[in-house]
Amino acid sequence: MMSYVESRRRAPHRAGHRTTLTVPDAMMEAAGRLAQELGTTVNDAIVRLAEDGVSARQRRARIVAVASERRAAVEQAGLSDALALPSPEQLHEAMLAGRRDP
Amino acid sequence: MTDAWDTTLVSRIYPGGPLEQVLLDRASAGEPVAITAPTVMETVRGLQATATRKSEMAAALRWFTGAIASDLVEILSLDRSAAILAGRLRAVQPTPPTGLRRRGTKPEQRAGWILDIQIAACAWTHGRHIATENRHDFQALSNLIATLYPNTTPLVISTSPLA
Numbered sequence: 374m375m376s377y378v379e380s381r382r383r384a385p386h387r388a389g390h391r392t393t394l395t396v397p398d399a400m401m402e403a404a405g406r407l408a409q410e411l412g413t414t415v416n417d418a419i420v421r422l423a424e425d426g427v428s429a430r431q432r433r434a435r436i437v438a439v440a441s442e443r444r445a446a447v448e449q450a451g452l453s454d455a456l457a458l459p460s461p462e463q464l465h466e467a468m469l470a471g472r473r474d475p
Numbered sequence: 476m477t478d479a480w481d482t483t484l485v486s487r488i489y490p491g492g493p494l495e496q497v498l499l500d501r502a503s504a505g506e507p508v509a510i511t512a513p514t515v516m517e518t519v520r521g522l523q524a525t526a527t528r529k530s531e532m533a534a535a536l537r538w539f540t541g542a543i544a545s546d547l548v549e550i551l552s553l554d555r556s557a558a559i560l561a562g563r564l565r566a567v568q569p570t571p572p573t574g575l576r577r578r579g580t581k582p583e584q585r586a587g588w589i590l591d592i593q594i595a596a597c598a599w600t601h602g603r604h605i606a607t608e609n610r611h612d613f614q615a616l617s618n619l620i621a622t623l624y625p626n627t628t629p630l631v632i633s634t635s636p637l638a
Contacts, residue, residue, distance in 0.1 A: 440602030444556040446624040
């Protein structure tokens with residue numbers, strides 16, 4: 374009688390730290406699905422998911438840093454601006470000019 | 476850095492087309508394409524206005540609404556910073572720059588320019604590049620931003636991802 378035994382899945386060897394994690398159920402399920410899809414171990418899938426998360430987080434952080442720098446420049450106002458204000462009438466006219474002018 | 480698509484690109488997205496495939500690819504890679512709120516307004520306005528004359532356009536409006544309401548794209552709002560910048564840009568350059576042959580009447584060109592200002596302001600203040608087929612006008616806007624805010628990173632202009 375022939376029997377087919379699935380060989381034990383092996384993950385690629387990684388350099389790094391070993392640790393113990395408490396993984397939430399939802400993430401464990403996602404890791405299980407990914408492991409099945411890639412033909413790898415659940416441990417390897419968890420690392421891959423974490424790498425994706427790190428990459429996404431770094432990308433968001435880069436965008437936030439650039440946006441923050443630009444927003445700070447746009448919203449910058451100082452005491453010298455307040456001291457140099459025109460009269461209330463002049464200010465009123467100037468603000469409405471944005472609606473009238475082409 | 477992910478870029479924001481302007482109206483020239485968004486208007487070329489079609490169900491099953493190559494740009495929709497780019498949207499899908501980017502979303503699945505966790506880097507959804509950004510679209511600015513003024514582009515959404517401009518595009519939806521065009522679809523709605525045409526839908527009153529052509530019934531099949533109503534289906535297109537429903538498809539586009541579904542696409543932009545999904546996780547396929549990220550919508551960049553015209554918020555405080557973007558509004559300040561757009562106002563300053565419009566004041567220093569109230570009409571479209573010269574040197575380009577343009578379609579439409581003068582008022583239409585002016586309306587388009589105001590939208591481009593808002594699009595550039597949204598993209599820049601949200602930390603994005605702008606992808607457009609209208610390099611001429613957005614380069615002018617990038618130059619204006621650099622003049623107004625000289626110590627900041629510039630608005631980078633890229634072409635269509637299919638180019």
